[in-house]
Each structure stands twice: as structure tokens, then as C-alpha cells.
Amino acid sequence: xxxxxxxxxxxxxxxxxxxxxxxxxxxxxxxxxxxxxxxxxxxxxxxxxxxxxxxxxxxxxxxxxxxxxxxxxxxxxxxxxxxxxxxxxxxxxxxxxxxxxxxxxxxxxxxxxxxxxxxxxxxxxxxxxxxxxxxxxxxxxxxxxxxxxxxxxxxxxxxxxxxxxxxxxxxxxxxxxxxxxxxxxxxxxxxxxxxxxxxxxxxxxxxxxxxxxxxxxxxxxxxxxxxxxxxxxxxxxxxxxxxxxxxxxxxxxxxxxxxxxxxxxxxxxxxxxxxxxxxxxxxxxxxxxxxxxxxxxxxxxxxxxxxxxxxxxxxxxxxxxxxxxxxxxxxxxxxxxxxxxxxxxxxxxxxxxxxxxxxxxxxxxxxxxxxxxxxxxxxxxxxxxxxxxxxxx
Numbered sequence: 001x002x003x004x005x006x007x008x009x010x011x012x013x014x015x016x017x018x019x020x021x022x023x024x025x026x027x028x029x030x031x032x033x034x035x036x037x038x039x040x041x042x043x044x045x046x047x048x049x050x051x052x053x054x055x056x057x058x059x060x061x062x063x064x065x066x067x068x069x070x071x072x073x074x075x076x077x078x079x080x081x082x083x084x085x086x087x088x089x090x091x092x093x094x095x096x097x098x099x100x101x102x103x104x105x106x107x108x109x110x111x112x113x114x115x116x117x118x119x120x121x122x123x124x125x126x127x128x129x130x131x132x133x134x135x136x137x138x139x140x141x142x143x144x145x146x147x148x149x150x151x152x153x154x155x156x157x158x159x160x161x162x163x164x165x166x167x168x169x170x171x172x173x174x175x176x177x178x179x180x181x182x183x184x185x186x187x188x189x190x191x192x193x194x195x196x197x198x199x200x201x202x203x204x205x206x207x208x209x210x211x212x213x214x215x216x217x218x219x220x221x222x223x224x225x226x227x228x229x230x231x232x233x234x235x236x237x238x239x240x241x242x243x244x245x246x247x248x249x250x251x252x253x254x255x256x257x258x259x260x261x262x263x264x265x266x267x268x269x270x271x272x273x274x275x276x277x278x279x280x281x282x283x284x285x286x287x288x289x290x291x292x293x294x295x296x297x298x299x300x301x302x303x304x305x306x307x308x309x310x311x312x313x314x315x316x317x318x319x320x321x322x323x324x325x326x327x328x329x330x331x332x333x334x335x336x337x338x339x340x341x342x343x344x345x346x347x348x349x350x351x352x353x354x355x356x357x358x359x360x361x362x363x364x365x366x367x368x369x370x371x372x373x374x375x376x377x378x379x380x381x382x383x384x385x386x387x388x389x390x391x392x393x
Contacts, residue, residue, distance in 0.1 A: 043067040048077050051084035062089050065101035065147075073106045079113045092142050096167055100147040109155035109179075114141055116162030118186075127255070129207045129231060132162035134188045141165035145172060155179040162186040171196055178203050181228075185210040191238070195220050206230040206253075213238045215263075219245045231256040233264065240288070242267040252277050255303075259284040265291060265313075278303040280328075285310045290338075292316055303328050305353075310335035317341050327352050330378070334359040342366050353378045360385035367391050 044055060049070060051059075058068065063085075072078040082099075089097060104110075112118070117137035118130040132138065141163055150173050161182050174180075175198040184190050190212045199205075200222040210231055215238040224247040233239050234256045244267040255278045258264050262285065269292040273279075280303045283289050290313045298304075299322045308314050309331045315338040323329070324347040333339050334356045344367045348354070355378045358364050368391045373379075383389050 042069050044069070046070045048072055048074065049081065050077075051081055051088075062097070063101045065098060068101045069103050070101055071103040071106065075107055075109050075111055075113060078102070078104075078107070078110075082113060086139075086141065086143075090140065090142055092140055094142065096142050096144040098144055098147045100149075102148065104149055105152055108152060109157065110150075110153055110159045111155055111157040112159065112161070114139060114143075114160050114163050114165075115158050116186075118158065118162055127230070129210065129234075130158060130161055130182055130185050131211075132186045134162060134164075134186060137162055138186075138188075139163045141167070143167055145169050150174065151176065153177060156183050158182040158185060160184050160187050160190070164189055168192070170194060174198060174202075176201060178225075180205050180208050182207040182210065184208060184212050184214065187212055190214055191216065194218065197221070199223060200225065202226055204228045205232050207234065208232050209236050209239065211235040215239050215241065217241050219243055221246065223247060224250065226251055228253045229257050230254070231259065233257060233261045234259045235261070236264075237262045240264050240266055244268060244270050246271065248272060248276075250275060254278065254282050255280040256284065257282050258286045258289065260286070261289075262287045265289050267291060269293065269295065271296065273298060274300060276301055279307050280304070281306045281309070283308050283311045283314065286314075287312050290314050290316060293318065294320060296321065298323060299325060301326055304332050305329070306331040306334070308333050308336045308339065311339075312337050315339050315341070319343065319345060321346065323347060323351075325350060329353070329357050330355040331359070332357050333361045333364065336361050337363060339364055340366070344368065344370060346371065348373055349375065351376055354382050355380040356384065357382050358386045358389065359383070361389075362387045364389055365391070369393060 116132055116139035118132050120128060121131055122128045145167055154176060156177055157179050170193050178201050180202050181204045185207050188211060191214050193216050195217050203225050205226050206228045214236060219242055227250050229251050230253045239261055240263040249272040252275050254276050259281045264286055265288045274297040277300055279301050284306050289311055294317045302325050304326050305328045314336055319342045327350050329351050330353045339361055340363050349372045352375050354376050359381050364386050365388050
């Protein structure tokens with residue numbers, strides 16, 4: 001009896017194992033079929049094509065990502081393709097375009113890909129930014145940006161510059177991106193929450209929010225690797241957020257960072273600016289700004305030209321600033337009509353240009369009698385219109 005029971009148990013176990021094995025084979029087989037259908041059985045597999053080069057069966061209709069994959073190895077070619085494709089099928093009132101048929105795995109940048117018509121401007125050596133006529137030159141987009149795989153992308157230079165879209169990008173994976181220069185430049189209406197973006201690898205944020213209406217919290221961003229913030233908020237007349245938690249200890253260039261950012265008065269008092277060499281026009285026409293900068297270490301700065309020009313509300317104590325390496329203070333407080341700080345102990349021993357430094361700074365009265373201006377070669381208009389200034393020089 002026991003022998004019969006044992007044999008029966010073994011038969012049941014063997015039968016069960018056969019069933020399990022069969023299920024496993026079927027499941028693995030289905031996986032292989034599914035994988036093959038996704039990777040090997042596209043009806044069309046294309047590379048670096050223009051829209052004109054598409055097979056006749058694909059023209060005149062939205063591309064089905066289940067049937068088509070197009071690989072691009074060059075972002076300029078991708079842009080040429082999308083310029084035509086978006087022009088034909090972008091519907092601002094309809095469903096967002098699905099671009100998951102694009103294989104971007106060999107690309108490292110999407111520079112300018114969704115940008116409108118841009119005009120490059122270079123007002124001085126080593127400075128380049130982009131402008132556009134937003135009313136006429138913007139690119140209107142209705143795209144599901146989450147349909148794009150950005151896992152290999154390192155650069156998003158001017159990707160959305162001079163564009164208009166309302167599609168959500170708040171959770172885009174930008175964790176590998178190192179360059180966000182001009183990313184939203186002149187995308188005037190852009191104002192999405194980007195607080196969840198992982199920007200910890202970014203090194204360049206120059207002109208990122210230039211001439212936009214962006215005004216969202218960014219204080220949680222890890223900007224510890226950023227070295228360039230040139231013009232980051234220039235001509236942004238809405239931005240007014242605290243940035244006191246930012247680690248800017250690697251930034252070397254803050255030229256025009258808040259120039260004409262007329263609403264900005266955020267807290268940046270704790271910034272470590274010890275590596276910055278240029279603050280040229282940094283707060284020029286930042287008409288609302290009156291932040292405490294008294295503890296900033298500006299010892300490496302060489303250029304302060306126009307730093308507070310027409311910053312009409314600025315009146316903070318700068319008496320302890322070490323400007324011993326600065327060579328240019330021209331226009332620095334020109335039109336800073338509220339400024340009254342004591343600058344008597346400033347070391348100007350390396351300065352060569354103080355032209356228009358206090359022009360129209362009508363409330364400035366500090367004693368400057370001990371200044372060493374032995375290297376200054378240009379003092380033109382230094383106190384022109386500074387009607388209260390009467391220091392012994």
C-alpha cells in the first residue's frame with residue numbers, strides 16, 4: 001500500500017513538473033516573439049532620413065511607432081526631419097504628437113531641435129546668445145515629450161528656445177545633461193514647475209531662462225557642478241524666487257545673470273561666489289533688487305563693469321568687499337539712485353577704468369579720499385550727476 005502511494009505521488013510530481021516546464025517554455029517563447037516583434041519586425045527601419053526620403057506608404061500621415069523606427073545619429077539631421085514632420089502634423093488643438101518612433105540612442109544632444117527661428121548675437125568676444133521675434137518666429141508645439149528617450153542626451157542647448165508649448169515636462173529625465181545653455185531662451189510664455197528636475201550634472205546654465213516669464217521655485221536644484229550662469233535670468237521680468245540654497249561655489253561667470261530681471265529680489269545672501277571672475281552687468285537694471293550681499297567673497301572678481309547700473313532700489317552695505325583684483329569698475333553704480341554704502345576702505349589698486357562709476361548716483365556721499373587710483377587711466381564722468389557727492393579727493 002505504501003509502495004503504491006509513493007509511486008502515485010511521484011507520478012503526480014512528475015506531471016506537475018511537466019506542466020511547469022511547459023508553461024515556462026511558452027512564456028519564454030512569447031517573450032522572444034514579443035521582443036522580436038518590437039525589435040526585428042518593424043515594417044520600416046530607417047536611419048538619418050529626411051522627410052522627403054520616407055517611403056511613400058509613410059508620407060501624409062502620422063507615423064505609427066509600432067510599425068516604424070527611425071534612428072538618427074546626428075541632431076542636425078533630426079532637426080531637419082522634425083522641422084517638416086512637425087509642420088505637417090503638429091495640431092495645437094488635437095492629440096500631442098507621439099515621437100517614440102525616434103531612436104535617439106546614438107545621439108548625445110538635442111541642440112536647437114525644437115527651437116523657433118533664432119538670431120545669434122555676439123556683443124563682445126566670448127559672449128553669444130540668441131534672440132527672436134516671438135510673435136512671428138516662435139515654434140508652436142503640441143508634443144508628448146515623455147515619448148522621447150533622453151537617457152543618452154548630454155546637451156539641450158537652445159532646445160526649446162523661441163518655442164511655445166503647454167505639454168508637461170516637469171518630470172523629464174535630464175539626469176545626464178551637462179549643458180542647458182539657452183534651453184528656454186525667448187520661450188516667452190514658458191512657466192512650468194521644474195523643481196523635480198535632476199540637474200546635478202549640469203555645468204552650463206547660461207541664458208537658460210533669458211526673456212521668459214518663468215517664475216517657479218528652483219531652490220531645491222543641485223547646481224554644484226555649474227560653472228557658467230552668464231545671463232541666466234537676463235530680461236526675465238517675472239522671476240522672483242529665493243535661491244539661497246544654491247551651491248554656486250564652482251561658478252566662474254555671472255555676467256548679466258540678473259540683468260533687466262526687473263522683479264527679482266530673491267535671497268542670495270549666502271552664496272559662495274569665491275570662484276567668480278566676472279560680475280559684469282550682473283544686476284544691471286534689476287530695479288527691484290535690494291538683497292544683502294555684504295558677506296560675499298569677491299576676491300577673484302576682475303570685472304565689475306556696470307554691476308549695479310540703474311539698480312535703483314539697491315542700497316546694501318558693501319564696505320567689506322575685497323575688490324583688490326578688480327580692473328574695471330566703470331558704470332558700476334551709474335544710476336543706482338538709492339545707493340549710499342560706505343566704500344572708503346575699498347582697494348582700487350588694480351583698477352584702470354572708473355569712468356561713469358557713480359554717474360547719476362544722486363544719493364552717494366561716501367568718503368573716497370583714501371582711494372589708491374594710481375593705475376586708473378579713465379575717470380570720464382565718474383561723478384557726473386552725483387549731486388550729493390562732496391568728498392575730498
